[in-house]
Amino acid sequence: MKIIRQYSEKAGLPPGKVVFVGEQKLRESKIHIIQYNKTHVTESDVQTIDEAQSLVNKSSVTWIDIAGLHQVRLIEDIGKAFQIHPLVLEDIVHTSQRPKLEEFDDYIFFVLRMFYFHDKKIVDEQISIILGENHVFTFQERSGDIFDPMRERIRSKKFRITKQNSDYLAYSLIDAIVDNYFVILETLGERVESVENDLLLNPSTNILQEIHTLKREMISLRRSVWPLREVINKLDRTESALIKKPTRIYVRDVYDHTIQVIDAIENYRDIVSGMLDTYLSSLSNHMNEVMKTLTIIATIFIPLTFIVGVYGMNFEYMPELKWHWGYWGIWLIMVIIAIVMVFYFRKKKWL
Amino acid sequence: MKIIRQYSEKAGLPPGKVVFVGEQKLRESKIHIIQYNKTHVTESDVQTIDEAQSLVNKSSVTWIDIAGLHQVRLIEDIGKAFQIHPLVLEDIVHTSQRPKLEEFDDYIFFVLRMFYFHDKKIVDEQISIILGENHVFTFQERSGDIFDPMRERIRSKKFRITKQNSDYLAYSLIDAIVDNYFVILETLGERVESVENDLLLNPSTNILQEIHTLKREMISLRRSVWPLREVINKLDRTESALIKKPTRIYVRDVYDHTIQVIDAIENYRDIVSGMLDTYLSSLSNHMNEVMKTLTIIATIFIPLTFIVGVYGMNFEYMPELKWHWGYWGIWLIMVIIAIVMVFYFRKKKWL
């Protein structure tokens, strides 16, 4: 719904107009730069994009991380300095894109979505990546910590990443995002299990609400991961010279991970669907049990009540009423009727 | 149904016969012309198509907007003047086409559908576009305001559009129509949310009717948007020289928007399907509650009524009737039975 409202507000604006659409999550945009090659690593925070531009060179990989997208001016400056297409800039600040990959002559543009839990609800955030020959841009809504382990690896200089080109950096960023999906899936899986236990022990009415919430979250997650699969598949098959051959095998690896995420989501969806069936048939079972109790009580006592009614009649000539053992005889008959009925119900497996 | 009736009326007519099929929405057809290039913009209303034809030239883009399609003669004149295929003319005035794209040697023909709300119902209207080398035709049933922001942009001369060819104009028209879908989706989304709230707070019978209405509207919307996706995909892959390379990236952008419209519709459909399930199981829950109440009242009082029946019998020899505490003793027994039953129901979680 939110996405639609944002889009409908943009209707009528010219295409390529850079308008921030979303919720501002940082007070001020920050530009953080890490530059590395096999031998050295330097880090800096800069104020303007011109500083960043002057740093980029052919002998090292420059990772320019922009956190906070509401300062549209900054994004437009990047567009001018690095000759980025206006539609790309529009997509970067329009924070409700589906995952996608677009190839240009000098760069590849990715939109990805990151998930995290907020107030026990799954929320997502857009992360855009621009992969150039010697530099990589990342655009985040907040200065998240998801890329911190990567920064550590670069700083330590001990890992493969510092010996590779910018494409390996872009791959590593995507890999970090996909790895994060497993963290989300674990929490989701725990909730599925918890609902499943409740279902057996304590099938209350609001469990239905929870099942539907889970189902909807699965669907929303799935809707982000399926296009991601397409993105990575496209990246694997791209003919762009920006993606070097040794990186391709890593791309296939992250593709496998995406498939596993999809598999896990499908699996949870099956489980949740099964839970719905179980819930409905447990309701139906419960109803059956209630009905049976009613039937047994009613069918035993209705005939007996009729009998006692008979001897409550005030006819003048009713010979049984005069008999000495009449009262106890009636009791005997009623007990026999009750016992016969109980046996009948036992035989029918109703009791 | 309406579409089918219209088609069935046309059965037997020769193909390519230009017969207006639809509802007349304007008294008279209007021809509005905007002509622009990088340096100047001129606008005029003309009476005949010959005037329009004389205006078209190679140094500027001419946008000829025809509002009102019932004057079949005018459409036929356009066909002759601009050498448009008779089947295209037939499709223009037959206002219940599916979105489609047809390539000819000299022009590309688009049929699109625009949605708007009328009496709280979604209605749609056909918009046909013919893209030529230096001119663009638009055919609308009414003189809608959906293209007004675009006209403003052309007049202001400040935007990209005046620096581009006719293909960019055609793209901008399609973009405006797709953007308008988000406005419709927003309203639809609000109705979905409102029904969803009603469902939880006040599940009346006529909610089912509303859910079915929503479902059907989704289906009808979906039926128009899916072929639109095909249209734009075809436009992206076309080899026609009419679509210049710089425009293609914009076409991909509008393609992404179409995918997002489809995504939103699918999302709403899932929600609506879920609501149906919720409604049906809430009915079933309600039934259960009613049944339980009946069972509890009946199972408590049926045995008690039997007991009081017993002591209403008129046997001469019934020793209990003579006992001084007999009456109060029976009350005591009945209270105990009732309490035991209530405890039993509590234990069974029926109360």
Added chain:
Amino acid sequence: MKIIRQYSEKAGLPPGKVVFVGEQKLRESKIHIIQYNKTHVTESDVQTIDEAQSLVNKSSVTWIDIAGLHQVRLIEDIGKAFQIHPLVLEDIVHTSQRPKLEEFDDYIFFVLRMFYFHDKKIVDEQISIILGENHVFTFQERSGDIFDPMRERIRSKKFRITKQNSDYLAYSLIDAIVDNYFVILETLGERVESVENDLLLNPSTNILQEIHTLKREMISLRRSVWPLREVINKLDRTESALIKKPTRIYVRDVYDHTIQVIDAIENYRDIVSGMLDTYLSSLSNHMNEVMKTLTIIATIFIPLTFIVGVYGMNFEYMPELKWHWGYWGIWLIMVIIAIVMVFYFRKKKWL
């Protein structure tokens, strides 16, 4: 079922054996010939196929219409005279084929199905077309009137058809058949609407039967139209020299119409499925209402009946019975109980 029985009767016969399978609908086969070119039109009824063969020539289009397929000998003669493959002849007289297109070196063979209403039921009939260089064969089970408007157009010499080759004639025949589908769909649509109204106003049991009949008719219609779509698609993509370039755009037009027929059928199927849901949940609603009434009456009166039972007991010592206001007091208590219960049910929204 009928089709299957016919096929199972043919099991064991050699392939290519021309055996009429179907129901004879005309007493005698008729051969009607229309021959036309830009300048003249001639019509004749002939007795033997040799007469027809002698008429065919390169300077005009010859349309040979055969009505009635049970005279197998005639079909075999046509096969010999025009060198038609035995399997084609077999298919022509085996009147339960799926729509299909088969290309041969000298001719293209089409099987199409025409629908009409008979006794308020949809029945279908096979129409085979053989398109040759200068002639077109049509094979019908009955001398239907579906092609009459076309004959009129040819006779009047005013329409495009007389200026075109045999391929345009074949196209026109297919177009006439597809147009006829819209007539059928209109009737079907009216029945869907009528059932829909009944469903809301008067949901009787036999409506279920009607819904299932509609559903099955949709399925059978769909089963004929889907392969038709394939046929026309194949015709559009054929490399056969028999289909001239100007005709191809008309083929695409009829393809669009077929898509619209499919769309309409799918739409009706959705509506019919929705009706089934509505019907079942209206049943369930009805049941709920019945149950509620029972519960309310029972839960109000069961406790009251217990109370009056109490004072029907014959204990000697029952102080209340002696009280002067005892009787009216009990009435008061019972009225209060009833009112409290009614309020309780109101609060629970059961009343």
Added chain:
Amino acid sequence: MKIIRQYSEKAGLPPGKVVFVGEQKLRESKIHIIQYNKTHVTESDVQTIDEAQSLVNKSSVTWIDIAGLHQVRLIEDIGKAFQIHPLVLEDIVHTSQRPKLEEFDDYIFFVLRMFYFHDKKIVDEQISIILGENHVFTFQERSGDIFDPMRERIRSKKFRITKQNSDYLAYSLIDAIVDNYFVILETLGERVESVENDLLLNPSTNILQEIHTLKREMISLRRSVWPLREVINKLDRTESALIKKPTRIYVRDVYDHTIQVIDAIENYRDIVSGMLDTYLSSLSNHMNEVMKTLTIIATIFIPLTFIVGVYGMNFEYMPELKWHWGYWGIWLIMVIIAIVMVFYFRKKKWL
């Protein structure tokens, strides 16, 4: 289940090991040979495969029919004499293969399945065909009569088959098997119709069992026919020189028949699914009717029983009891109450 058990028994054996898997249906394997060309036909029964091998020559087509597959030695001899791949031999004697086609340099190997009724159940049997340049092998579990009409046609020398190559013989065999499917479908269709009638007239509980049996048989049939479609499609597109051009059109014909078989199965499946729905909603309808009866009886008599209970109370001061018309007045009141209720139920359409 049976298939799986057979496979699981084979687990651990080396691939290509010729082990008979299935049920022995003949006491002894028989080898029957028909050899024909345009001018003469000879038939013989031989004991060893060497005799058969010596008969094969280039000037005629040799059809070698092996009935009974349990004599593994014979199959191995054929493999050696005609250089058949061990995996093919393994498949021939493993009588639970899916239909398949495998092309080798010198021959094409088909596995097909034939259906027949046994004890009112559908059972199937594997028929393997090896098509060589001048000979065709058929391997059957029993000496079935399905190929008898073909043998007659060969003997009579009057039909197309004797003028054609071995590929036409193979086609004819496949055609005979597919034709036989229609015979099966007819019987199945009759059972579907019979269940359908029972459903309306006499919906007993065991009809559910029958519907499920039908459903499962459809599924098993479908599972054999879908791969058959693939087999014939593959045969149509094969580049093997063994399939001559004139035969290809016959292959397409048998392909059409297979599609018709699939169509018929899908049709029956739809009908059977519909029957399940009808059955369940007829159950639900029945339940509704039962409930209504209960409700009407109960809601009419419960209040009346309360009233008579009131005047069964033993209060000393109950003025109505003394009234002369009290008794008849109460009757009047009760009759009025009953009539009012009946009218109410009529209005509500419950009666």
Added chain:
Amino acid sequence: MKIIRQYSEKAGLPPGKVVFVGEQKLRESKIHIIQYNKTHVTESDVQTIDEAQSLVNKSSVTWIDIAGLHQVRLIEDIGKAFQIHPLVLEDIVHTSQRPKLEEFDDYIFFVLRMFYFHDKKIVDEQISIILGENHVFTFQERSGDIFDPMRERIRSKKFRITKQNSDYLAYSLIDAIVDNYFVILETLGERVESVENDLLLNPSTNILQEIHTLKREMISLRRSVWPLREVINKLDRTESALIKKPTRIYVRDVYDHTIQVIDAIENYRDIVSGMLDTYLSSLSNHMNEVMKTLTIIATIFIPLTFIVGVYGMNFEYMPELKWHWGYWGIWLIMVIIAIVMVFYFRKKKWL
């Protein structure tokens, strides 16, 4: 769930890091080597991978089997010695991969899954295979006995395997794993049949639980077998020189087996779905029967109880009470009412 937790623990680690993920199933890793060619077979257990490497030569096939994957060091040594890509090593020790095939210049890497029963539950284990020019690696979590029949065949020197290259060994390993699926399917099939019998004879509540367990196991099995199909299909179409032409036909054979496994799983899934329907409608039937009993008892006795209530009233003027045959007359009337009702129910088929 387990898989997801393992993945989420790995999030943040650099790609290609060899970390054992799974459950340690052996105390110590074992390296077993079999080396064979046409003439001789040698077997040995080695401690370090260097010993293994020195054994590999061009004149024989070396099968190096590693059981136990927790000794990450060993795996890394293999990687160095045989130049295996780090991502491959990572996949080998990460024991929750989907089946996959990856081609490298010098080797092909397979991940497969083996199923077995443990505590009546299906568990699975990862088996990785690396196929090189003259050697094959197998990596198992436990030293399973599934490959023992193959070892016997190699030792006996009598079978095809010793005359073939390493690709035939790899094929044989895959074939052994797929054959093992049939053993699993047999056990599963027996459980399906047992649940099916219980369903008819003894439909208790916990059968629903069993059906859901079966359903979930089917789904999990299916999820492993579908990618396996892709793996084998890819192997069939590979252009790698490692797969020789004669082996390809064997690959197609194992592909057919995989299809049969999938078929069997789909078949069981259909049966299990059918069982769910049967269970639910048997519940519903049961409910109907219970309801009918209640209705019959209640509708017979409620009117009778009313009648006896009437004559229990204490009106002074009730003429019937004085009649000599009043009491017996009332009995007669009540018996007649009861009989009429029973006949009515019989007619309605409720009894």
